Amino acid sequence: MVYTCIPLLHCLELGISKEEALEVLQIVRREASGEESQRSVGLPSVRKYTALELLEQEHAQGSIITFCSALDEILGGGVPIGKIVEICGAPGVGKTQLSIQLVVDTQIPECFGGLDGESVYIDTEGSFIVDRVMDVAHAAVQHCHLIAEAGQDEVQLEAAQAFSVSSILSRIYYFRCHDYVELLAQSHLLADFLAEHPKVRIVVIDSIAFPFRHNLEDLSLRTRLLNGLAQQLIGMANDHGVAVVLTNQMTTRFGPVQSTLVPALGESWGHAATIRLILRWEGKLR
Amino acid sequence: GQISRRRSREIFTLQNMANKKLKRTGLPSELCERLSKYQIVNCQDFLSLSPLELMRFTGQSIQKVSALAKTVSRACAPKMVTGLEMKAQRGSQHSTAFFPTSLTELDEVLHGGLACGTLTEVTGPSGCGKTQFCMMLSVLATLPVSMGGLDGAVIYIDTESAFTAERLIEIARCRFPNYFCADQKLITMTNRIHLYRELTCLDVLKRVESLEEDIILKGVKLIVVDSVASVVRKEFDPRLQGNLSERSNLLSSEAATLKFLAEEFFIPLNAELPFLKDEAHSSVKPDDWDNFRNPHRMP
Numbered sequence: 001m002v003y004t005c006i007p008l009l010h011c012l013e014l015g016i017s018k019e020e021a022l023e024v025l026q027i028v029r030r031e032a033s034g035e036e037s038q039r040s041v042g043l044p045s046v047r048k049y050t051a052l053e054l055l056e057q058e059h060a061q062g063s064i065i066t067f068c069s070a071l072d073e074i075l076g077g078g079v080p081i082g083k084i085v086e087i088c089g090a091p092g093v094g095k096t097q098l099s100i101q102l103v104v105d106t107q108i109p110e111c112f113g114g115l116d117g118e119s120v121y122i123d124t125e126g127s128f129i130v131d132r133v134m135d136v137a138h139a140a141v142q143h144c145h146l147i148a149e150a151g152q153d154e155v156q157l158e159a160a161q162a163f164s165v166s167s168i169l170s171r172i173y174y175f176r177c178h179d180y181v182e183l184l185a186q187s188h189l190l191a192d193f194l195a196e197h198p199k200v201r202i203v204v205i206d207s208i209a210f211p212f213r214h215n216l217e218d219l220s221l222r223t224r225l226l227n228g229l230a231q232q233l234i235g236m237a238n239d240h241g242v243a244v245v246l247t248n249q250m251t252t253r254f255g256p257v258q259s260t261l262v263p264a265l266g267e268s269w270g271h272a273a274t275i276r277l278i279l280r281w282e283g284k285l286r
Numbered sequence: 287g288q289i290s291r292r293r294s295r296e297i298f299t300l301q302n303m304a305n306k307k308l309k310r311t312g313l314p315s316e317l318c319e320r321l322s323k324y325q326i327v328n329c330q331d332f333l334s335l336s337p338l339e340l341m342r343f344t345g346q347s348i349q350k351v352s353a354l355a356k357t358v359s360r361a362c363a364p365k366m367v368t369g370l371e372m373k374a375q376r377g378s379q380h381s382t383a384f385f386p387t388s389l390t391e392l393d394e395v396l397h398g399g400l401a402c403g404t405l406t407e408v409t410g411p412s413g414c415g416k417t418q419f420c421m422m423l424s425v426l427a428t429l430p431v432s433m434g435g436l437d438g439a440v441i442y443i444d445t446e447s448a449f450t451a452e453r454l455i456e457i458a459r460c461r462f463p464n465y466f467c468a469d470q471k472l473i474t475m476t477n478r479i480h481l482y483r484e485l486t487c488l489d490v491l492k493r494v495e496s497l498e499e500d501i502i503l504k505g506v507k508l509i510v511v512d513s514v515a516s517v518v519r520k521e522f523d524p525r526l527q528g529n530l531s532e533r534s535n536l537l538s539s540e541a542a543t544l545k546f547l548a549e550e551f552f553i554p555l556n557a558e559l560p561f562l563k564d565e566a567h568s569s570v571k572p573d574d575w576d577n578f579r580n581p582h583r584m585p
Binding site for chain 1: 303304329334336355356358359360362363364365366368369397401404535536538539542545546548549
């Protein structure tokens, strides 16, 4: 098609300046894209920015605090919107707990430094226990009430009233996936769900590893499925302005002298997440 | 009791969303015909393919294929439930949400007892009383609710041949002498405990996968697996590298099925796991099973 030709070539052939050639091409392009947009079914939004625009956007979008200052510091303020954070660690170290904390923290009203958002929790292990979520929610509500009481700010007092354990629970959208097929199915439908629920600011998948570690002998299939999933999630994080948090398990890598614990799901998966948090026990501390 | 046919069919399809036939997902039948020629017959087959492969097999454009993928996904994706709805569901079952172990201090720490609907792991060095504990729980489960029991049957999967009926009766008579004074009560109790002796990993897995029917038919309220580790240790030498992934595969399949059963039927599940001694390696390896059980561990 005409509009794919290089402007320079045109210059040389027609003896016109580069700018004039560009003008011609732009006119042609506009005509052509006018036809095309009638034929195609919903092109994705153009994703190009200058670095400055991106910086401004990242600052504006905010992040989700974890209530653990050390963690928030490492993360640069909290879990960032628009990125994928992977939480790895041995069993029992607190990955699910952190995930639950995050889906509650997302809902903290803006006047208290939160995002006033809703949360999606995709559970593949069945470790989401409502009673525990209620405990975490209760603590967050108390925290906000204390701030409001101390400050006596109108806005804060009003927001604290509306912020309750029930309101938090009602804005956590929970999906229980029993195997990788259900997880893949859910990921296909997630973009539409996020479009219907524009206030969602976080998507947690706990854990991404479990369904891919059994009944899947073909490792290359596993790699391909995981890559596809990662791409979908990155797209969703950007298009819908959500933070994506995945928990991963640890596995043993055998070395010549000693074995080490490494995140599961293989080496190529390591490139999927923007940020990888590895939680470890050091004596009695994490 | 009587189970309606519809309910039992529902239950059997719940575990098999992946196996749901494409014909039942709303895809046009000519498309299903065409796909079946390439051995693509259920949701799992369809969703495991890349977009390019789907385009090739269906002969459709990328946009069409995305729409088809959504149709198939809608047929097998889980239903959304809000946290508040989960709390409400839990609330209605609250009176039997925990199964008291009858050891008061333990019950206190566990906020009431073993959580119904989850997998609990009992672990400890050999000889500390895990099997005894499991047998006691079995007796308890058959007791009426007024006595702290679950008034139900028990499935006991025994891999070490450690379960003896004599000891069971001894425990029953000792802990509840007034209740079990008559032989009739003992007979009723022992009739409700269904023992399965499985000696290989594969047998355990197959047994676990076939439990669904038994649970419904027998009114099972407690499942005990004693023990998970012994068969695994017998068959998988952890020093051989290939074995580790196979072992992990097996344990994870077992865990997934057990969890599904626990959640679906809202029963507590007790899996026993003796401590694995680390002989060859200096660094501590997490037992693969740890990754798969719910966060209730009783050392």
